[in-house]
Amino acid sequence: MVSSLIHTQVEESDIIDLEKRYWLLKAQSRTGRFDLETFVPLVSPPIHASLSEGLFHAFDENRDNHIDFKEISCGLSACCRGPVAERQKFCFKVFDVDRDGVLSRQEVHEMVVALLEVWRDNRTDTLPELLANVSDIVEGILTMHDTTKVGQLTLEDYQIWSVKSALANEFLNLLFQVCHIVLGLRPATPEEEGQIIRGWLERESRHGLNTGQNWFLISMQWWQQWKDYVKYDNKSIVVEQPLCWALEGGAPSRPPAWSPCPPPPDRGTATAAAGWSGPPAPRTTSLPTSPVRLRPWRALAAV
Known part of the structure; x- marks a missing residue:
């Protein structure tokens, strides 16, 4: 091996x-x-x-x-x-x-x-x-x-x-951040995982949205569970859009390579906030009927 x-x-x-x-x-x-x-x-x-x-x-x-x-x-x-x-x-x-x-x-x-x-x-x-x-x-x-x-x-x-x-x-x-999100090194602790995601989102929230970026919808329930798991604090992440919680990908866009815990409640319909080792989010998806929010993210980690 x-x-x-x-x-x-x-x-x-x-x-x-x-x-x-x-x-x-x-x-x-x-x-x-x-x-x-x-x-x-x-x-x-x-x-x-x-x-x-x-x-x-x-x-x-x-x-x-x-x-x-x-x-x-x-x-x-x-x-x-x-x-x-x-x-x-x-x-x-x-x-x-x-x-x-x-x-x-x-x-x-x-x-x-x-x-x-x-x-x-x-x-x-x-x-x-x-x-x-x-x-x-x-x-x-x-x-x-x-x-x-x-x-x-x-x-x-x-x-x-x-x-x-x-x-x-x-x-x-x-x-x-790049070594974990792009190249696939797994964070050593839940707290480290939260810091990595927070740092990435803080940077990208200041860049705003750009034409040609792809977005991955995630379950709000999964996102809340993940935030609780890593003790996530997003007070300084200020850019929010009126549509849905999502992960945004640049070109090429990919969810991160490692799988944070807890696992998403429905792998078939939600892309994890930090991704998992598996296929990328589908190109098309049904939006939820209730209002949700959108958050930018340049996920460069998985094909």
């Missing part, structure tokens, strides 16, 4: 689920390989296009231009399990474009630009960095953390900076 050959901080049962998910995603490839062309549309959005290739290479450890199952399992473990400082090692690989083990001044500049974009997409609160010149931010990072004094950051330099950086940690939070 593949799971017995992979040493990660992911449980064996989750490895089995990940393997199913991996083959489902890989099946979308025109080449039969989980290559960059297949990977980028899955993660972007919400990952910015400027970071998608770096994220792909962070998974592609052996640099053969495709991600095998061992690589995706180890990458998900490295990004989502363990102490934050260790997880930031994975982020470092995303920014190390030339893979030389250090971040050059140019790579640090590109990193800062990307992290500022991530913050603006995911947060409404302000940071001093948002008002500063990018070049000044770069110089500040290098002045404080470049131990080599040659205008670059080693992995250790980056880890020390990132642990206390709100920008770096917001990017790690975004990767955490």
Whole structure:
């Protein structure tokens, strides 16, 4: 069994689920390989296009231009399990474009630009960095953390900076969402599951609805049961439409890969708020007769 050959901080049962998910995603490839062309549309959005290739290479450890199952399992473990400082090692690989083990001044500049974009997409609160010149931010990072004094950051330099950086940690939070919702890692706890869904919905509620998006109707009863299960708080999610509770999908649109508990009351008619491992929601469905509400969601996780 593949799971017995992979040493990660992911449980064996989750490895089995990940393997199913991996083959489902890989099946979308025109080449039969989980290559960059297949990977980028899955993660972007919400990952910015400027970071998608770096994220792909962070998974592609052996640099053969495709991600095998061992690589995706180890990458998900490295990004989502363990102490934050260790997880930031994975982020470092995303920014190390030339893979030389250090971040050059140019790579640090590109990193800062990307992290500022991530913050603006995911947060409404302000940071001093948002008002500063990018070049000044770069110089500040290098002045404080470049131990080599040659205008670059080693992995250790980056880890020390990132642990206390709100920008770096917001990017790690975004990767955490993508690794679970898109790539299929199962949340470790109900509370973690609620945080993942909440973070995704908060971002998408600010984007509003767009032409061409697909929607998946869910049972209000299931949604309430799920919110109780994960102790979900949606007070800051402000965008609501007058039609129905639903999950919205971008292009391509898919419900998330893992199955939150409790299971939906009627699998045939409701798409779970966080999805389950199974077929996507039907393209057509009968609307309930009583008024319900609509909530946006860019679910990029299942075919």
